[in-house]
Structures are given as structure tokens and as C-alpha cells.
Amino acid sequence: DIVVTQSPDSLAVSLGERATINCKSSQSVLYSSNNNNYLAWYQQKPGQPPKLLIYWASTRESGVPDRFSGSGSGTDFTLTISSLQAEDVAVYYCQQYYGAPYTFGQGTKLEIK
Amino acid sequence: QAHLVQSGAEVKEPGASVKVSCRASGYMFTSYAMHWVRQAPGQGLEWMGWINAGNSDTKFSQKFQGRVTITADTSANTAYMELSSLRSEDTAVYYCARAAAWFDPWGQGTLVTVSS
Numbered sequence: 001d002i003v004v005t006q007s008p009d010s011l012a013v014s015l016g017e018r019a020t021i022n023c024k025s026s027q028s029v030l031y032s033s034n035n036n037n038y039l040a041w042y043q044q045k046p047g048q049p050p051k052l053l054i055y056w057a058s059t060r061e062s063g064v065p066d067r068f069s070g071s072g073s074g075t076d077f078t079l080t081i082s083s084l085q086a087e088d089v090a091v092y093y094c095q096q097y098y099g100a101p102y103t104f105g106q107g108t109k110l111e112i113k
Numbered sequence: 114q115a116h117l118v119q120s121g122a123e124v125k126e127p128g129a130s131v132k133v134s135c136r137a138s139g140y141m142f143t144s145y146a147m148h149w150v151r152q153a154p155g156q157g158l159e160w161m162g163w164i165n166a167g168n169s170d171t172k173f174s175q176k177f178q179g180r181v182t183i184t185a186d187t188s189a190n191t192a193y194m195e196l197s198s199l200r201s202e203d204t205a206v207y208y209c210a211r212a213a214a215w216f217d218p219w220g221q222g223t224l225v226t227v228s229s
Contacts (some may be wrong), residue, residue: 005156032215040215049210050208050216052215052216052217055214097212097216102163104160107158
């Protein structure tokens with residue numbers, strides 16, 4: 001099984017500042033035949049289901065603000081929020097969809113400082 | 114626009130089974146897989162299994178093998194997840210999620226409480 005580990009577990013950032021969340025997989029999720037990283041990022045607010053933000057590690061889902069960006073390849077990935085807004089308070093999860101079981105990171109709780 | 118609507122909350126006694134439904138609309142049901150993910154109170158996301166709605170092939174997490182059944186009724190555009198031999202640790206919100214690769218959209222979630 002691919003183990004996905006996020007850091008940090010929690011993060012407090014001032015409004016307007018940059019937030020960075022890291023995600024590491026225990027094996028590469030880069031599929032060589034298409035050069036795509038099988039890694040997604042989700043945002044979950046209390047009482048709501050997860051919402052897709054980023055897929056293929058760096059492709060922003062339609063309607064997601066451009067302050068959200070994803071980067072990385074192979075086993076190391078990053079979600080960056082360039083200028084934190086109040087509505088970004090949530091738990092963020094990365095997930096590998098390279099192969100079953102489709103594992104999630106443990107989540108990173110993002111709060112306002 | 115794709116949309117998933119799940120059945121309502123359930124309360125079950127230990128040892129019982131629960132069956133959660135997930136009705137899809139806004140897309141061709143048989144062209145996508147449907148995954149099931151659960152979230153225990155205050156915890157993270159745990160993948161349980163999936164079904165290819167086109168041919169009913171299934172695959173499950175080793176953790177739930179033998180206890181979970183996932184089916185799809187293509188005439189009703191609905192997927193089902195049944196979990197048996199329930200124990201208190203199965204208390205969680207259960208989500209369905211459509212996937213071709215990444216998971217999107219997700220159902221609203223179904224709270225299953227296991228308590229005597």
C-alpha cells in the first residue's frame with residue numbers, strides 16, 4: 001500500500017499570508033507512460049464533504065480560486081495558498097489515486113493566526 | 114452537472130448490517146466508478162472500496178474485505194454500500210464519490226451510528 005503523509009498536522013497563518021502544506025508518498029505516483037502524477041488535493045470544511053481543489057498534482061479544478069496551487073512530482077508534493085482568506089479555514093487532504101487502496105494523508109488543519 | 118445524493122442517517126446495533134445508497138444524476142452513470150470513503154468522528158478519510166458502474170467489477174480495502182459489499186443498479190443510477198457485522202468503531206460518516214481518476218463530486222455523507 002502507498003502511505004501518504006502530510007506535514008504539518010496543523011498550521012496557523014495570518015490573513016493575506018502564504019500557507020504551505022506538504023504531502024509525501026511512500027512510493028512514486030508518477031505514471032511514466034503519460035507523465036502524470038496521480039495526486040489530488042481536497043478541502044473539507046466542518047459538516048461538509050471534501051471538495052476537489054487540485055488533480056494531476058497541479059491542475060486546478062474549475063472554479064477554484066487561483067490563490068490555490070499545487071506542485072511537485074514523484075513522491076513530494078505541495079499545496080500553496082498564496083494569500084490566505086478567511087474562507088480558506090478548513091482541513092486539507094492529499095490523496096494518491098495511482099492504485100488501490102486509494103490512500104489519503106492524515107489531513108492538515110489550517111487556521112487563522 | 115454531476116450530483117450525488119445519499120440516503121439518510123442510520124442507527125444500528127452491534128452485529129447488524131447497514132446499507133447506504135447513493136443516487137447519481139447529471140452524468141452517464143455507467144461511465145464512471147463509484148468509490149466509498151468513511152470518516153470517523155474527528156478523524157481523517159478512509160477509502161473502503163469501489164465499483165465500476167459499467168461492469169460491476171469491485172475492489173475493496175483489505176481492512177473491509179469480507180464485510181463490505183458494493184453494488185450498482187444501473188436502471189436507478191444508484192450505488193449501494195452494505196457493511197455487515199457492525200461494531201462501535203464503524204460509527205462514521207460514509208461518503209460516496211464519483212471517480213474517473215480523482216474523486217469528484219462527493220455525496221453529502223450518511224452518518225451511521227453503531228450503538229446498543
